[in-house]
Amino acid sequence: MNTKILDGPALWPAQAHVPSVLGRQLVIERGEGSYIYTAAGQKLFDGTAGLWHANIGHSHPDLAAAARAQMLKLETYHIFARFVNDQALALADRLAAMSPIADPKLILNSGGSDAIDVACKLARRHWQRAGRTTKSVILSREFAYHGLHAYGTSIAGLEFNREGYGTESLVPETRRVPVDDVDALKAVIAEIGPENIAGIVTEPIQGTGGVNPPPPGYLQTVQQLCRDNDILFMLDEVITGFGRTGSMFAAERYGLQPDLITFAKGVTSGYAPLGGVIVAPHVWQPFYVDDDATPVFRHGATYAGHATSCAVAMANLDILERHGLVSRTAELETLLRAQLDQLSAKHSSVVDVRVGGFLGGVSLSDDVRAESVADKLIDIGFISRPLRGNTLQISPPFITTDGELVRFVDAISQVLSEEESA
Template sequence: MLDRHDNELTAWDRDHFFHPSTHMGMHARGETPTRIIAGGEGVYITDTNGRKSLDAFAGLYCVNVGYGRQKIADAIAAQAKNLAYYHAYVGHGTEASITLAKMVIDRAPAHMSRVYFGLSGSDANETNIKLIWYYNNVLGRPEKKKIISRWRGYHGSGVMTGSLTGLELFHNAFDLPRAPILHTEAPYYFRRAVRSQSEEQFSQHCADRLEEMILAEGPETVAAFIGEPILGTGGIVPPPAGYWAKIQAVLEKYDILLVADEVVTGFGRLGTMFGSEHYGMKPDLITIAKGLTSAYAPLSGTIVSENMWQVLVQGSDRLGALGHGWTYSSHPICAAAGIANLELVDEMGLVDNAASTGAYFRAELASALAGHKHVGDVRGDGLMAAVEFVEDKDDRKFFDPSKKIGPQVSAALLELGVIGRAMPQGDILGFAPPLCLTREEADIVVKAALGAIETVLPT
């Protein structure tokens, strides 16, 4: 039972709080639940009603070190007491922001050079777009501005970053996507049109479709290609064999920049510090956010390669100061959280744990679920996994979306004390737990997932 204070908070919530990615009418009318989260420890969160849940999605793929880490809280408090804020414009910095920049570059692929800090993955990708356009203007290529993303990719919720995103939910009634953003085929092997294709053949098909688009648009007009190393919100879909090598060969052929959106994969989630390293990518820009602070404070970044940095310097020498910035860029409290967080990632051995426990978790999930007649695919990499449901496995027939099988399974899972995410545009249950997950905790998730599936889709 909710106490009087919780009832009051719930009423305030429905009357005053505008939630992101929420069915507004149903929530305001009380047709969907309000859950007020009060605390967290390790991989668990607790609400104001005392209900404890194993958070197998790490918030939104972001609480990598787990909840309740005193070291980060202390770093935030100390920075706030000493210097709560100062801007980073015209050469100003703080010890925290400068130190964190060095720590990020020390961990990034060797060809990366500088970090520009923002607050969210969305604003980091907005920065990327502006830098790409600036870069080509400096090089005297004003027509080279189009950016190719992929259907089912997720790159933010702004006007341009929402355009980069290739999911209907983020376009509906927003007049998106906007030019000059284009979308090519998603590397979604399970949903390939030609089922006889091997992974390598499907990867070549994706690269061929990309090259056809570039030639149709004119290579002189295409500036960049952006992709998550592994598709995240679009279904937790690892790239098929050979995908990134084939895509990069096309990009190099036509002098097109590569942006690796590592908001989800940066800082350990795939069992390597960066997903670029994991899949052999050599990006010109890397987008970072979530794992940078484990969401203890909002912070994002654009990591710029040395080659691209040199062109940006040429532009500044010619045009003056770069006219781009946010009030809260490099916020010292957020940077202090980032320093403590990255230290914890190292001290707790979380990159290695993501690799070893992730492999165990995915193997156990596949062993428990793959034989179910309505489980079409169990996939993932590192500490990311997804289960995709089908009406008929042999014919790969999908459920009618109106049945909302994915949300039903997610709700049943929550009743069993585990949080998973119903992914958009499909009946897909996603997992991305904190990187501190143990094998015993992975077993809890697997057992609950099996129970939830059997509740909604009994055999």
């Protein structure tokens, strides 16, 4: 074993085999629109919108102005017990009005991983309050990614995110089911017993798992199985929420009525940390009954409902609406599908292309490594990211022009041609 300790900056890189990235890190110092710039002066097209979040592009002055104005008025104040700030109230009302769940309540927190933790706890608390105390298991799907807090780690369908902690899952009452297999899901429900299952969490379109859109009718069938078995249907819209699928929420695209929706990323386009859970009436109402015996759901954190983050979210939603960016993603989806179909027809190394909304995945043959392609794309000015299944991620900002998208796919084609001829 090589025990040499590599020197490097004090910052521990996230989601990284550290020896592989030290000395190769790109220091990003500014952004503008769909582009970011390194400290070395390289201009890069942000083909992944950061981590799926930079929907309105980078360095938008309206969001900077909203943050500044709010900080000069009140940076934040907590929303515990009798206290609440006006920005959290305003944002929750606005999100409730656009929600695919009718008459919801909103739980606000700091991001997607927070939201998943809260949603899974709420699913269990819901059934405990109802006196159905055996309902504690949370189901999730193979290849799923739901953040990296304790619950997100436990329900991850990507095994490498659960490895090394001394147990199969940090939270034991969890189980993964095969992806897109209704019969397998039915078998797992029968095996565990619906009386023991609190909820199932699923991304409408899997992101980190390889950009996997659902087969026709799959999500609707899962929802019906949940209804038939008294299991909460929990939709993780951290990536898909706020326009990525051509609808404000993917639940609308697929005609779903979930019990809980988690969101983050696109609510602020990444300009400030913010996430949350949209809660259906049958889940929230028992906690609102005017009675001394009404239970308390213990959620909340210092930055829950952070006033500046909420003000930034409001400005971000204004931009989405003012510029018609949600409908624009539907147009970009059509172009992306056409471009990736051409890419697939041209290159033998492309074994599959998948598109769901303005989300694309290009799966490559074993003799071409997605990591190598992503590195070479950076060299010529484009950012993609390797995902599970030797897949390249494509998810640029909503402000991407047709020409930029075509050039991005052309760049992928250029690198693939070099790899195939090597």
